[in-house]
Amino acid sequence: MDVASRNKSLRVGVLGAGRIGRIHTQILTRLGVTVVAIADPSDERGESLAREFGVAKVTKNPDDIFNDPTIHAVLICSPTDQHAQQIHQAAAHKKHIFCEKPIALDLAVVDAAVHAVEAAGVKMMVGFNRRFDANFKRIRQAVLQDEIGAIGMVRITSRDPSAPPVSYIKVSGGIFCDMTIHDFDMARFLVGAEVDQVFVMAQARDPEIGAAGDVDTAVVCLRFENGVLGYIENSRVAAYGYDQRVEILGSKGAVSCENNYPNTVTISNGTSIARDLPLHFFIDRYMEAYKNELAAFVEICLNKEAVAPVSGHDGRQALKLGLAATLSMKENRPVRLSEFDSPRMVGRL
Incomplete structure (x- = not known):
């Protein structure tokens, strides 16, 4: 399978259509990844991002992404106070996770989220693009x-x-x-x-x-x-x-x-x-670092042997x-x- 076909086979949902969500959606589409859906509490913001990059589904409810069995991975680009909860939900639905920093602002909350990921057997990468x-x-x-x-x-x-x-x-x-x-x-x-x-x-x-x-x-x-x-x-x-x-x-x-x-x-x-x-x-x-970062995330999602270069422990x-x-x-x-x-x-x- 060539790189384009391989990347296209990965189906992703994006949580958050703000500035960083837009950057990641743009890069994912350029990498050839299939962005299935965008979730954002603002209809206008979510629909604008979806139109720009040809994403078919927009929702206010992140559960629509978690409950979609065709989605393999999620990008958590929401406000910090939502990160940990969304990690738990993604892990429970067996989806790989890319989470923007920080995972949370409390170490106990971070530990619980990382444990949920490990227990679910999915992969998580934390967004330290530098x-x-x-x-x-x-x-x-x-x-x-x-x-x-x-x-x-x-x-x-x-x-x-x-x-x-x-x-x-x-x-x-x-x-x-x-x-x-x-x-x-x-x-x-x-x-x-x-x-x-x-x-x-x-x-x-x-x-x-x-x-x-x-x-x-x-x-x-x-x-x-x-x-x-x-x-x-x-x-x-x-x-x-x-x-x-x-x-x-x-x-x-x-x-x-x-x-x-x-x-x-x-x-x-x-x-x-x-x-x-x-x-x-x-x-x-x-921008180039963001591109390299998401290319690494795509690789760990598609390659069972690949390990996240930036782990929950790093976060x-x-x-x-x-x-x-x-x-x-x-x-x-x-x-x-x-x-x-x-x-x-x-x-x-």
């Missing part, structure tokens, strides 16, 4: 192939061009479980080790974000179990564009990547050397780091990840 970016994959390759020797330090710069609406921030779980969670996963992925301790310094430069109970500027220090030190710098606002850089220092050298730009042009004259600003929007920056560990960072900020102290192994600490925000 692992599939060509730059970051090459950095991980340099580490694996010992091109820079033993790692001593990792530095991640992650700055958004503008903050999301305050209405979103209020329900997001906070910057560390919404934005920095990507960087936590990236740190684990690049270093190949678990984090032992977290310490945070943060502030809200935007008073509206502060009034919503969150921060928009943060520095996160990490200590890994293998002794590597990490440094994550976050900002919700970088006027010049979407800033995504990484550097790892090793005993034999260093590896780093810079931002992506719309072109490679440099203008030099008698007063300055200049170039255009970095790509401004996360979709532009990571849990990133959330655990987000919770630890939040606690560190609130209590102004280093927080060991082992503190969250205590029943009284599970899910603590």
Whole structure:
């Protein structure tokens, strides 16, 4: 069977027709996957997405997708507070699962969802798309192939061009479980080790974000179990564009990547050397990574031997780091990840 026919044999339902649901639906159709149905509480949003990509069925009720025996897999692109419940439902109906991060904002809820997936014998992949970016994959390759020797330090710069609406921030779980969670996963992925301790310094430069109970500027220090030190710098606002850089220092050298730009042009004259600003929007920056991510999901659905490259455990560990960072900020102290192994600490925000 050729690739097109093979991909077409996979029948998928999409839960959520918002921005990320649209991105994933677009990519699935380009991969040749059969998108059977879209579920969204908004008729207008669901029908608009279905028309754009030729999806035959639109529903307000996700149960219509779970109960359809012809659907093999679901993409959970709904609001975070619906993720865990929909994982349970998909697992109960023996459907493979792609779930956007985070699985939930409580470790006990995450554990129950992951257990349901394992008990059902289906596969689940969590949406940390940056692992599939060509730059970051090459950095991980340099580490694996010992091109820079033993790692001593990792530095991640992650700055958004503008903050999301305050209405979103209020329900997001906070910057560390919404934005920095990507960087936590990236740190684990690049270093190949678990984090032992977290310490945070943060502030809200935007008073509206502060009034919503969150921060928009943060520095996160990490200590890994293998002794590597990490440094994550976050900002919700970088006027010049979407800033995504990484550097790892090793005993034999260093590896780093810079931002992506719309072109490679440099203008030099008698007063300055200049170039255009970095790509401004996360979709532009990571579209290829999203494509590679979903191609990997399609593969694990169609290949019985394939294992999810980003597991429920990875989702849990990133959330655990987000919770630890939040606690560190609130209590102004280093927080060991082992503190969250205590029943009284599970899910603590």
